Amino acid sequence: MGINGSVYKKNEGAQGKVYYSRLYRRLILLTLLCSVVPLLLVGWAINIHYTRFAKSKMMNSFRTQVDYHQRMIELFLKERSSGLQLIACTHSKGYLAEASNLAYVFEIMKQEYGSITDLGVIDGDGRHLAYIGPYDLMDKNYSGAFWFREVMKKGIYISDMFMGFRKVPHFIIAVTRAERGEKWILRATIDTQAFRSLVENVRIGKTGEVYLLNSQGIFQTSPRFSGNIMEKSPFPIETVHEGTKICLLEAGPKDSEQDFPRQIVAQSWLKEPRWLLVVKQNYSEAFNEVNRANYAILIFLHLSALTILIASIFITGHLIKVIKRRDAEAEQLNKQLLQAGKLASVGELSAGVAHEINNPLAIILTERQILLDLAEQTTTMDADFKKELVASLSQIDVQVQRCKRITQNLLRFSRRTTSVIEAVDLNEFIEEVVELMEREARTSGIKFIPDLEEGLPPLLTDPSQLQQVFLNLITNAIDAHDGRSYGSIRISTRSKDKSEGVMVVFADTGSGISLENLEKIFDPFFTTKPVGKGTGLGLSICYSIIRRLGGDISVQSEPGKGTEFTFFLPYSPPSDLQESINEVLEV
């Protein structure tokens, strides 16, 4: 039974551990669910929203830049072509064919517009009538040139960049004028340096570049990174579209010619000539700020989550500790309740049993008395027989008295005994009890060590019941030294003003009590003494007496070293006891 009990207890302990760790996990999970998850959700949502917002803002600024550059370029070209047209319309072929006149116009144009390299007047057959410029082009015939045919057809023409006779990239603007049914052409070469710087000098960050492509995908200006003027662009050319188109160019394959990072590309077609303005920037650079802000947000978010996690771990740990302590207290209380309940029910039972047994015992005694009377009245009885009979009858008496003692113990244990309350000087009282037991203890080699606090206030309590407690404890302590040649019993008293009573510690150096027995020592009828030696009621009587007197008793023991009973006695007994006392005193 004892072994089973302890095994069961151990299992319960293990289950408790599992229960608490499960509770711990659940609480943490719950805290995280209620705090970290919403935090992360909101954080992520804000992050996504912010990224989208920042990106669209970024794209818009990109678009604005492209539009701005486009307008700049178009304005540049428009200015020059309008100037040429104005001159062609306001001057006659004859006038401009004069080199000095053309030189004059050229000078004015240079002054007004700048970036014009040369100016030529060409007749309908493609021959130069006049030419002002750094090159000797007077005998060139352009009748076979593409631009010549185009300008003759459209009236105005802006060429793509070409090398031409000069072997440098340049482009021309040409306008026609019909004079007396005869067409002639005013043609200007644009200073490519000035034009190119207009585009090429635009700097967008470290990785940004701006360039122009013609409809065949030939660079019209030198891009910063992707190639050179007059070269073919490595990227396929877009079909003509209205407005600005922004797209992402995914990173090219590694270790190839097209090894470039992910880029953001804006493209817009010029109206005249059909050139494509391309603005490019590495994606990472363009969105650097956004990404940095994003990282900051994410780091902050996760740090917060981590903080909450750590805090929840600590708080939950603390909470579990508190719960554990409360549970332990509740369990302790439960145990006490159980003990009290056990004692109460056993007390009820004992009282009933004792009472019922007393009746037959009374009859046995009367029967014995009758036999004794008869034996005394008879004169014819054999002397030996009579002696034997009387001996037997006195043995019956002894045994009946023994039964009576047992029933008395049972009844004392039950609540049906009355208390007589007196003022007791506990120290004096203990000394008296010790004196009473000293002789018995000395024969077992046991010394009493009183350790009594001086000047204790008197206790209002029942001395006879208290004596019972001390006698029981001393008897047990002496028995615990069985098989030892010497030992000691220390009895100490300490006043406890806070709880208004006295703490009594009763420590022996006996054999101690094993853990599984320790839980049961206050149980009625639990004894480790051999059959017939102990009733198993001593400590339960102590327990019930001390509880009745408004105190509390606990035990600590180390097998082989000794046992320590600690009990508390209040200065005045509980009110219910006092009432019963008053009732008794009224008699």
Place this chain on the structure above:
Amino acid sequence: MKGSKILLVDDEVVFTNNMSKLLTNRGYRVTAVNSGDAAIRVLDEEDFDVVVLDLKMPGMDGITTLKEIKKLGLFTETLVLTGHGSIDTALEATKLGAYDYLTKPCEIDELVEKIEGAWGKKDDTEKKDIQEKIQKVVESPKAAFSLFKRKKGK
């Protein structure tokens, strides 16, 4: 005193039989009954010196019986017998006017001692009562008449 009339009241027939024998051997005149009702009936018809009354009985219990006996207004003293379990009841009984109590099982000598004590008290009160009555009669002879009347009415 030898020859005192004792009424034993206990539901245990064996106990009352044995007690009767023992007390008769010791010179008492004993009547035994086994219930409170029977006790009251017997007391109504006959005078007893001492009633030995068990507290725990089926039917009318000891305390009720004691109250009934007291109602009869007799000189008879009551000695209460009880198991240990009902010391409180025994105290209550003494409050109600029982002479004393004894716990079962008890030695015959102890019982005899208490019976003697009870008889002594009964004897005293009876004597005192008689003296008072004589005093009254001496003071006013009319009182004797009323005394006689009360006796009749009982």
